[in-house]
Amino acid sequence: xxxxxxxxxxxxxxxxxxxxxxxxxxxxxxxxxxxxxxxxxxxxxxxxxxxxxxxxxxxxxxxxxxxxxxxxxxxxxxxxxxxxxxxxxxxxxxxxxxxxxxxxxxxxxxxxxxxxxxxxxxxxxxxxxxxxxxxxxxxxxxxxxxxxxxxxxxxxxxxxxxxxxxxxxxxxxxxxxxxxxxxxxxxxxxxxxxxxxxxxxxxxxxxxxxxxxxxxxxxxxxxxxxxxxxxxxxxxxxxxxxxxxxxxxxxxxxxxxxxxxxxxxxxxxxxxxxxxxxxxxxxxxxxxxxxxxxxxxxxxxxxxxxxxxxxxxxxxxxxxxxxxxxxxxxxxxxxx
Amino acid sequence: xxxxxxxxxxxxxxxxxxxxxxxxxxxxxxxxxxxxxxxxxxxxxxxxxxxxxxxxxxxxxxxxxxxxxxxxxxxxxxxxxxxxxxxxxxxxxxxxxxxxxxxxxxxxxxxxxxxxxxxxxxxxxxxxxxxxxxxxxxxxxxxxxxxxxxxxxxxxxxxxxxxxxxxxxxxxxxxxxxxxxxxxxxxxxxxxxxxxxxxxxxxxxxxxxxxxxxxxxxxxxxxxxxxxxxxxxxxxxxxxxxxxxxxxxxxxxxxxxxxxxxxxxxxxxxxxxxxxxxxxxxxxxxxxxxxxxxxxxxxxxxxxxxxxxxxxxxxxxxxxxxxxxxxxxxxxxxxxxxxxxxxxxxxxxxxxxxxxxxxxxxxxxxxxxxxxxxxxxxxxxxxxxxxxxxxxxxxxxxxxxxxxxxxxxxxxxxxxxxxxxxxxxxxxxxxxxxxxxxxxxxxxxxxxxxxxxxxxxxxxxxxxxxxxxxxxxxxxxxxxxxxxxxxxxxxxxxxxxxxxxxxxxxxxxxxxxxxxxxxxxxxxxxxxxxxxxxxxxxxxxxxxxxxxxxxxxxxxxxxxxxxx
Numbered sequence: 001x002x003x004x005x006x007x008x009x010x011x012x013x014x015x016x017x018x019x020x021x022x023x024x025x026x027x028x029x030x031x032x033x034x035x036x037x038x039x040x041x042x043x044x045x046x047x048x049x050x051x052x053x054x055x056x057x058x059x060x061x062x063x064x065x066x067x068x069x070x071x072x073x074x075x076x077x078x079x080x081x082x083x084x085x086x087x088x089x090x091x092x093x094x095x096x097x098x099x100x101x102x103x104x105x106x107x108x109x110x111x112x113x114x115x116x117x118x119x120x121x122x123x124x125x126x127x128x129x130x131x132x133x134x135x136x137x138x139x140x141x142x143x144x145x146x147x148x149x150x151x152x153x154x155x156x157x158x159x160x161x162x163x164x165x166x167x168x169x170x171x172x173x174x175x176x177x178x179x180x181x182x183x184x185x186x187x188x189x190x191x192x193x194x195x196x197x198x199x200x201x202x203x204x205x206x207x208x209x210x211x212x213x214x215x216x217x218x219x220x221x222x223x224x225x226x227x228x229x230x231x232x233x234x235x236x237x238x239x240x241x242x243x244x245x246x247x248x249x250x251x252x253x254x255x256x257x258x259x260x261x262x263x264x265x266x267x268x269x270x271x272x273x274x275x276x277x278x279x280x281x282x283x284x285x286x287x288x289x290x291x292x293x294x295x296x297x298x299x300x301x302x303x304x305x306x307x308x309x310x311x312x313x314x315x316x317x318x319x320x321x322x323x324x325x326x327x328x329x330x331x332x333x334x335x336x
Numbered sequence: 337x338x339x340x341x342x343x344x345x346x347x348x349x350x351x352x353x354x355x356x357x358x359x360x361x362x363x364x365x366x367x368x369x370x371x372x373x374x375x376x377x378x379x380x381x382x383x384x385x386x387x388x389x390x391x392x393x394x395x396x397x398x399x400x401x402x403x404x405x406x407x408x409x410x411x412x413x414x415x416x417x418x419x420x421x422x423x424x425x426x427x428x429x430x431x432x433x434x435x436x437x438x439x440x441x442x443x444x445x446x447x448x449x450x451x452x453x454x455x456x457x458x459x460x461x462x463x464x465x466x467x468x469x470x471x472x473x474x475x476x477x478x479x480x481x482x483x484x485x486x487x488x489x490x491x492x493x494x495x496x497x498x499x500x501x502x503x504x505x506x507x508x509x510x511x512x513x514x515x516x517x518x519x520x521x522x523x524x525x526x527x528x529x530x531x532x533x534x535x536x537x538x539x540x541x542x543x544x545x546x547x548x549x550x551x552x553x554x555x556x557x558x559x560x561x562x563x564x565x566x567x568x569x570x571x572x573x574x575x576x577x578x579x580x581x582x583x584x585x586x587x588x589x590x591x592x593x594x595x596x597x598x599x600x601x602x603x604x605x606x607x608x609x610x611x612x613x614x615x616x617x618x619x620x621x622x623x624x625x626x627x628x629x630x631x632x633x634x635x636x637x638x639x640x641x642x643x644x645x646x647x648x649x650x651x652x653x654x655x656x657x658x659x660x661x662x663x664x665x666x667x668x669x670x671x672x673x674x675x676x677x678x679x680x681x682x683x684x685x686x687x688x689x690x691x692x693x694x695x696x697x698x699x700x701x702x703x704x705x706x707x708x709x710x711x712x713x714x715x716x717x718x719x720x721x722x723x724x725x726x727x728x729x730x731x732x733x734x735x736x737x738x739x740x741x742x743x744x745x746x747x748x749x750x751x752x753x754x755x756x757x758x759x760x761x762x763x764x765x766x767x768x769x770x771x772x773x774x775x776x777x778x779x780x781x782x783x784x785x786x787x788x789x790x791x792x793x794x795x796x797x798x799x800x801x802x803x804x805x806x807x808x809x810x811x812x813x814x815x816x817x818x819x820x821x822x823x824x825x826x827x828x829x830x831x832x833x834x835x836x837x838x839x840x841x842x843x844x845x846x847x848x849x850x851x852x853x854x855x856x857x858x859x860x861x862x863x864x865x866x867x868x869x870x871x872x873x874x875x876x877x878x879x880x881x882x883x884x885x886x887x888x889x890x891x892x893x894x895x896x897x898x899x900x
Contacts, residue, residue, distance in 0.1 A: 172680065173818075175405030176792065177708060177735040179679040180462070182488060182519065183626075217497070226442075226469060226497070 218312035220248050221283070221319070231306045237277055237298050244285060244314060245273040273314070284317045347372050366390055373397065374837050376414055376438065377862065380887045381422035392431045394423070398438035400840050400881055402815055404462060407842055407879070409868060411894045413439075416463075418892075420444045424451035432483070434459040442470030449477035457483030457514075464490035468522060472501035479506055482538070485516040493522065503528040512536040516543035518567045518601060523547035533559040540595075543567025546603035549574050551582045557589040566593070568601030571609055571628075579606065586612040600624035600649075607634045617641030624649040626675045632658035639665055649673040652686040652708060659691035663698025670726075671704040681736045685710025689717075689742065696720035704729035711742040712769060717751030721758040730755050731766035737793040737818075740770040747771055753778030756786070763810075766790035776800035780807025788813040798825035805829035815840040823850025826880075830854065833861055838883040846877040848900075855900035860884055863900040864893070 219226040227247050234240045275281025277298045285297040287309040297305070297312070344350050347370070354364040370393040373379060385391075398414025416438045423430060430452045440463050448455060455478055460466075468491075475481070502524045505512075510532070517524070524547070533539060539560050544553070548569030557563070573579025586609060590596070596616045605628040618641050625635070626649040635650075635658045642648075645666040650658070652674050662669070672695060674687055687709050693716045695702065702724040712734050721727075732752075740747055748769035756762060756779050763785050767775065771794035779786065780803030787810050795801070801821040804811065805828050814836065822845035833839065833854070848865070855863040866879035889899040 173737075175402065175407045175817075176737070177676065177679045177681070177733055178402075178405045178792070179675065179708070180404045180488060181406075181490075183675055184679055 214306065216287075216309055216311055218244065218247070218314065220314035221316050223248065229312065231309065236302055237305075240297075241273075241276045241285065244276060244312070248273060248314065275317075276314070279317060279320075282317060283314050284320055285312065285314055286320075287312050345370070369393060371395070375883050375885075376419070377887075377890050378837075378883060378885045381419045383886065385422055385426040389426075390429065391427060392429055393434075394430065394432070395434045395436075396438060397436040400815065400838060401437070401813075402817065402840055402842070403437055407817070409866065409894075409896055412866070412897065413890065413892055413894070415892060416440045416444050420447045420451075424448075428452065429454060431455060432457040432459075434461070435463055436461040438463050439465040440470075441465050442467055442473065445470035445474040446477070449474045454480065456480060456511075457485075459483065459485040459487065460489050461487040462489065464492075467491060467493045467497065468499040468501045468520075469497070472499045472504045475501050476504040476506075480511055481505075482511045483514040484512075485514055485541075485543075486519055487516065488519050491519075491521050495522070498522040500525045500528065502532060505532050508535070510536045511538055513538045514541040514565075515539065516541065516567060518543040518545050518569075518603075520545045526552055530555055530559060536560075537562075539563065541565035541598075543600060544569040546570045546601075550579065550586060550606070550609055554582065554586050554589045557593055561592045562595055563593055564595045565598040565622075566596055566600070568599060570604040571602045572604045572606035573609075579608070583609060583612065587615065591615040594619075596620065598622040598624075602628035605630065610634060610638055613638065614641055618643055620645060622647040625654075626651055626673065629653050629677060631655070632661065636661045642666060643668070645669055647671040649675070651675055651677050653677050655686045656688055656691035656694065659687060660694040660698075663694040666699060667701075669695075669699040669702055671729075672699070672702065673706040674708055675706075676708040676735065679708070679735070683710065683735070685735075689713040689715070692716045693719050696723040700724060701726055703727060706731040706733075706766075708733045708735060710735055711739070712748065712751070713743050714741050714746065714748060714751035714754075715743070717748070718754040721751075721754040725759065726761060727755070727759040728761050729764040730759065730762060731764070731790070732768055733766065734769040738770045739768075747775070749775040749778065753782070756782040760785070762786060764788040767794055768792060769794075772796050773800040773803065776803040780804050783808050785810055787811065789815070791816040791819055793818045795819045795821060798822055798828075801825035802828040805832055811835075812837045814838075816842070816844060818843040820845055823847055823853070826850050826854060830857055833858055833882065834884050836884065838881065840879075840881050841877075842879040844877075844880075846880055847875045848877060849875070851877055851880055851882075852900050854882070860886070860888075862889055865898045865900060867896045867898070 214231045215228045216231060217226050218229050229240070229243060229247065231240070234243060273281065273283055276283060276285040279296075286294050287297050287305070288294050288311040289308045290310050294313070297309075300308070344353065344364075350364055350368055354361045365387050366389060368388050369391060371384065371388050371391045372395045373384065374397050376396050376398045396416070396419060398416075399408055399412060402408060403412070414437060416435060424447055431454050433448065438460075440460060445466055448458065458474070458481075466489075471484075475484070512532075515532075515536075524545070526548070529544075530552075533542070533556050540563060542556065542560060542563055543565070544556070544567055546569055548556075550569075550571055550573050553569055553571070557566070573582050590612050593616060597619055599613065599616070599620055599622070602625055607630060610630070614637075617638060620642055621644055623642060623645055629651060630653060632654050635654045639645075639658075639661050642665060646668055648662060648666065648669060648671070650662075650673070654661075659674070662672075674691070676683060677686070678684070687707070688711045689709075692707060692709075692712070695705075696716075696719050700723060702720075703726045705720075705724075705727070706729075709732075712732065717732065720730075734748070741751075748767075749772055752765075752767050752771070752775050756765070762783065765779070765783065765786055765788070767779075767790070773796045776795060776799070779789070783789075783804075784807075786808050789804065789808070789811060791814075798821055800819070801816070802825050804814070805825070809832075811832065812835070815838075817840075821841065826841070826846060827850065829839070851863055851865060855861065861882055862885045864881045865877050866881060868878055893899055
């Protein structure tokens with residue numbers, strides 16, 4: 001049995017992750033009283049919370065780097081142990097809660113392990129009641145692996161809680177406690193809270209964008225509503241130009257005739273944006289790079305353009321002039 | 337019969353009537369003015385429009401509620417566009433739309449404004465996908481608008497993309513009765529706003545965002561002394577530590593607002609301005625302090641005046657002591673929501689079982705409670721179950737997962753058991769803390785009126801879920817996360833799923849096989865398996881969302897959604 005983190009004071013072991021080489025799965029069959037898992041709240045008979053408190057009044061919660069150390073160096077007895085995640089319990093700071101309440105501790109540990117690691121310990125009993133078929137068993141057994149892997153991957157398995165008010169630095173769980181993003185970070189500025197998205201979904205979205213697509217905003221003169229185009233969806237300027245034409249055709253028709261259905265598919269080809277790239281048409285396509293400068297689309301190789309363009313605009317060709325392009329760019333960067 | 341049908345307003349009554357016979361079905365369909373669709377994927381736009389031809393008002397809900405907490409990946413669905421297009425073609429008489437958790441684009445807003453000449457009111461709750469550009473077009477084109485209410489919507493604009501939409505309202509006298517934008521992250525053009533208020537004599541409800549300072553608020557209030565509902569913005573002055581010169585004028589402004597019954601905002605409240613609201617406190621029935629970081633000491637002088645308060649939302653910074661003050665004064669309280677300042681598991685708990693007990697003893701008429709805390713006892717919950725017999729909604733969130741009774745160390749089973757046993761009118765329940773299957777046994781046995789149940793990090797085994805599915809005949813909405821319920825439990829609800837609006841289960845113990853089993857046996861049920869990680873192809877089901885539908889699988893499901 002590993003003896004990690006003995007603090008040199010002869011205190012009970014903090015972390016006995018895997019009981020005596022027993023397979024994790026069969027732990028479920030272990031009786032309550034035989035809890036050998038001692039994780040700061042040893043459920044064993046030779047420990048009392050009161051004593052613990054007296055000897056180590058400044059007991060602090062296990063920190064996460066202790067945990068990670070354990071992860072790496074723990075010689076996991078059960079081969080499936082690493083995948084299960086593990087339970088870390090925190091020393092209670094509040095007095096008197098757990099003194100002389102062994103039943104609670106044992107029960108609590110059991111509850112938490114069962115609930116938390118999503119093992120089927122108690123469930124197994126009820127399964128036997130409902131149907132002890134081999135299929136059920138194998139389903140449960142199968143469920144163990146992926147669910148445990150899932151458990152560790154969702155970072156739920158890192159920390160369990162006791163009745164105490166001290167907590168380890170818990171790896172946060174997505175969406176818990178269940179408050180909407182407006183209410184997160186209330187201690188900060190209201191602006192921060194109003195603007196912050198649900199962290200995970202925003203992050204996920206950004207990830208999504210990096211991987212597969214590159215959406216940039218595109219606005220057209222005279223049309224209040226901007227759109228977005230995915231530059232990675234095209235491989236040449238001509239295709240982009242065609243896409244831009246399709247994008248705005250419907251909107252332009254709607255501008256003229258407000259009662260025409262503004263969904264683009266069936267609009268008549270009255271306004272076709274041609275000559276976007278060569279200055280010959282009524283409109284010209286320009287882009288803004290990361291410095292805010294406006295450039296004509298089409299000057300650089302396509303791949304270079306994709307990496308540089310942050311925004312697109314469809315301007316009236318008559319409004320264009322070399323000086324106006326640069327001026328707008330300067331103005332923007334000076335504001336930012 | 338058909339004549340009196342026009343007077344039936346309750347959709348449940350109307351649903352019943354439409355089942356009687358064909359002619360009643362037709363008559364009902366033609367006279368239904370308000371269409372409520374609780375799940376946008378349960379029916380197609382075409383079908384809804386074909387049946388109900390004369391709808392004036394539509395309520396449409398999209399994503400499952402857990403989307404609010406980041407559990408539903410971006411792009412899942414609930415797009416309003418197909419509905420917008422279908423209605424633009426089918427309904428000319430549409431006047432009001434209320435959307436909740438839908439993705440609404442700027443194009444949609446434009447389409448609405450252009451397609452419905454009689455359009456009067458738009459309410460968007462927890463929606464996303466649109467921007468101030470869309471609002472600008474909407475404001476400009478919707479000439480008879482009476483209501484625009486943006487409630488907790490998500491905006492993604494960069495600062496330089498923000499459009500001055502307030503300036504786009506018609507320049508003549510408007511018909512505006514309600515204008516709410518307290519969730520808007522960007523500042524609006526204040527001069528334009530003030531001018532808009534000045535030419536909107538019908539305005540009764542105004543909710544501004546946190547960019548509006550207390551002095552600006554005063555100017556608006558002076559223009560609209562007839563307001564009944566006011567969202568006060570930041571409720572601070574822009575100058576740090578100053579602003580005393582604003583205090584007296586602010587008091588006058590409130591004193592002149594004799595019709596105020598609802599106050600919200602207070603986003604960055606400077607407590608020096610709180611006394612300004614004293615003149616209206618005794619008339620207030622709804623007070624939303626849920627963004628106001630105030631202490632018990634700051635709350636007491638305010639709440640002392642609020643004898644008629646019925647709905648109170650507050651931050652837990654007021655502590656148990658603050659709640660005791662509420663209990664002492666607000667004898668008519670019907671709804672209480674206590675939100676956490678620091679919504680993390682490690683946060684210091686400011687309210688506890690003490691506050692809950694005090695409320696239960698003082699506010700006997702309580703119907704709805706949402707309570708976030710870091711410690712709770714069965715005894716306090718039991719006390720509430722006995723004192724507050726009118727409870728319809730009981731949502732307790734003990735923020736630390738699996739936390740037992742703070743005094744006894746026992747699971748919270750008995751407390752929640754008492755709630756379902758004693759509160760006969762209970763229809764909505766959210767549970768938390770350390771809970772065994774026993775708690776679910778109670779819910780199944782006594783929760784006969786429960787329609788909505790939220791479960792998180794609870795239960796021991798499949799029995800827990802089985803108790804509920806077998807015991808709660810009225811159950812319509814069930815959302816579960818991180819609880820050890822597996823396929824057998826899922827299958828035990830087969831007899832009931834057609835009666836439900838939806839079932840959500842995430843991070844439970846479901847496998848593909850179990851879900852497929854359900855999908856096979858219930859062809860009218862859409863069974864969606866949602867993956868967070870596209871690569872993961874294992875048997876385990878991360879997220880299950882299933883719902884009854886008349887139109888089968890949807891055609892807009894993104895790649896990470898697999899419909900079985």
